[in-house]
Amino acid sequence: MLYLRLAALILVRTTVRHWREKIGSYLLLLAIVAVGVGAFNGIRQASRSASANFGLFNQAISGQSDFLIESPTKTLSADVLYSLGPLSGDPDWHLVPVIEGSITSLDGDGEPQQQLRLVGLDLMGLANLPNLSEAKFDFGEDELTWYDWLGSENSVWIGRKTAEKLGFDEGEAIKFIASGRMREMVVRKIIGVESSSFPDDLVIADLPTAQLLLSRPNELSRIEVIIDRPELRENVDYLETIKSRIARYLPENLAVQPTQNRAADRAAITAAFRLNLTILSLIAILVGAYLILQALDAAVVRRRSEVATLISLGVSRGVLFLTFLLESAVIGSIGSVIGIGVGWLFAYLSAQMLADTVNALYFATTIEAISLTWMDCVFGLCLGFSFTLLAGWLPARDAMQTPPAQVLSRGDWSPGFSWLRNRWIGTVLLVLGSLLLLLPPFPLEAGGKMAVGGFLAAGCWILGAALLSGHLLVGLAGLLRSFSSSPTSRLACSRLHDGSSRHRLAVAGLVVAVGMVTGMFQMVDSFRGTIEQWFNVRFQAELYISERGVTGAGTINGIDPSVMSELVQDETIAYADIVYVSYANPPEGITVLSGVDMEAWSTTIRQLWLKPPGSLEPVEGSEPALISETFARRFGLLEGGSIELETTTGKKSVSPIGIYSDYGNEFGTAAVDISTWKEWTQSERPINVSLYLNEGSDINGVRDRLRLSYPGLDVRNAAELRGVALDIFEQTFKATSALNGIGLVVAFAGLLLGLLAIFDESSRTWLTLRHLGFSKNQFLLSAGLEGAGIGLGAWISGSLVGLALGWLLIFVINVQSFGWTLRWQVPMADFLTFGSLLVIAGFLSGLLAATYWSHKNK
């Protein structure tokens, strides 16, 4: 209690007054905390809102449903409704068949405007449900009788937001592209805004209408089950009995599961993506914490003599420790509060970008309004607060160790951080990191994996290298000293060679930044290099045709088979490589089953082969397949073998005869022959086609002709598609490079602060040198050289650990998380540029810090 009172007294009398005097630096500190917390929170919110849509969709339509009946491929024939027999008549529940697919709305000029999600419901059935619930959709007050639903074949219901955005009113016609055809519908009703959870991109139609639009007659996506007694919804036992009762009557290829599972399933699909973002935002906050540490430590140094005097007056060290900790706590809390606001802004600005990325790579999404929950606030506050406190810990300890004034007055005094001199901690961390690599990856839901060992090893290596970098700096300075003759360079080298804790801290912070940035360099470069090479092989045909408006690799809708067969009749086509795709269930999670022309794929069509077709013996009794590397790694089929996949028609075994690289999805693909695929999936819908034209054809002429005849299809030549595909990957790395930039800026700021503290601490040395006739320019030059030396040392250590990180990212983390092998590329030019930048920045920081110092000590 007395402690606290004293600490408060000192805080008010000294700390707060220092703040007032240096209001600029403290505002900067607050800004740092705010940006750190903001980046973290913002990224969290943005990625959540971008993927929230998966879950939301469920809540909106089937928020009222308790179970879903689905097939492994997520499609089923409407005929199953009859085969459900006793299930459909049961008074305890209602069955709602649903079809779902994506369509693209067109503007007045027939250009694609927005991608929408079409859901077909049995409206009549829905209207007859007994008091479905509070949140039931309002399909129009006066349309509650069943005959009003008649004649809705050409009508759709859309949400108010979409209607406003696209400029439609009730009763107007709206044009869509669906399944490669253009369609016209009437907007029957605009659904009011009362249900705020209604997704932006939702279009509702009667079941037959939706089936027609998607040209999937007689097909369903799933059947939703709504229990008749809403009051028992929360009753686990009741739900369990219902579930088992349903399961009993279900045909073999169908499964019933609680509604939330679906949302979870889809959310998990983006888990890997979100994981990356989370790690990046954690880095942002860590880097922020480092800056705070530097700044608070500089404050301790500045106030060293004050602290010493207080100790001489009998203020206990505990009180001083508490005071400095309180100081960082205050900064932490104010900064975090601001950070939450900053985060909201950041999320608001970046959500679109993130949504685009998620969109392109995974599923079509729209942006849900950015929501700031209480959890976010609490989480952000706690995070900012605890990191600032942690960052304040070392400086506070440092302050506590200040000797009393009478000792301090004897000379320069550089205390604390003695562990920075201990080479064992760093060495042990490096070894520990290498051992952690042996940890197996941690399986996530939906079949993804997280390279736990890899991430932990990365952390250990970075920290270890940072701790050891001080020794490297000392050695380097010793080496350089023997080459230097001028008094300025000698002075700089001798000071670095002395290796004070503060020099070590400065270089350690830089090493962390350099290591991470150069590691990321390599990954992005390797990724880009590999992808480009992959594209060269992949885009070997002249023209590529897919459904228009669908950009996502994960969206499975497909092209109307009759459109396809008409299209491939074109006489300029030498060969059409038609590809079919559907989901299939491996023993765990989900994967992709594709149907291809096996004959052509095994001979003429080029791939990046990891194992060329024929190099693996297929297992007797299994369907021979070409599998992607991801698939092979996921199911341990790199050396052959077989795996069972559950399809519409039951469990089927596939066995690889070849393995190709595919960077398109992280769930893996198994490609079987088209006839087999059709038989297994009971579907005829292709997803896309690559056209090889007759020799001498005018590629763009054919493209334009096809575009005119098939307005619903997306026809592109190889170059165009390459551009689009590369864009997608560039987008993925946008956030990465932005954070890299922040990391660098922060590292330099940290170096500057560190050098300021160093020069402050050596005031006596400089004053003495000044008395000895050291000119101001000599002082500045020497300070610049000192900074440059730290930059050089940090670059060498940082590049070493960066190389290790690059290796780790490419050969451990990527392989374990996504099953991708990338070609490791070390961008030498970037490394060197970066090194020179660091040395120059170090020199400038030294110069700047020294200028500031001499300005202050005029």
Added chain:
Amino acid sequence: MTTTQSENAQYALSISSARKSFGTVQVLKGVDLGIEPGERIALMGPSGSGKSTLLNCISGIEKLDSGTITLHGQVISDLDGGGLEKLRRESIGYVFQSFHLLPTLTAFENIELPAQLINMPKDERREKVYHMLKSVGLSHRSDHKPDALSGGERQRVAIGRALIHSPGLVLADEPTGSLDTQSGEDVLALLEKLSVDQGVALLMVTHDRSSARICNRVISIQDGLLI
């Protein structure tokens, strides 16, 4: 041990057979000293003879290798860190050659601080500080911060700070070392007056024989021994 507990009690400070060395350098080689309450002693000696070291040992900042130092009946080598802090807060006032005022505090607040550290009630404290400011002749500068004060004025504030909590012993390490002759004179006069008024014992390190005139006794340290 050459003195008994009861003998110690009559001294404000008593030191017996104090030894201290830094590595191979023997600085104190068995120092014996007794200072009675209210007694003022000048400690002289060549540079490097261990004067500051002795003062640091008395305030517990350096630890003796052997021997005892007893302050107001308390053997300081028996005290732990907290006890030493308490001792410094309550029983010792320190005056430094280079002042060491807290730069953010006004003259008034600088003097007030030790009284706050020992939890003196607010009214009494303000009264005392006001009084002290008057005694050191700085009533008109009470709201000024150290960097607005001259060297002599700063040292007068420091003396006020050393005495505000009525310690039994004031240690001064070359209090006039950074001052011109006139300011030095003022500071010495002030030190003498206040320590006489308050009956405080004073141990003052000085290089200047004339400064010693305010003291009752002059002792010298040479080769680690008092003579």
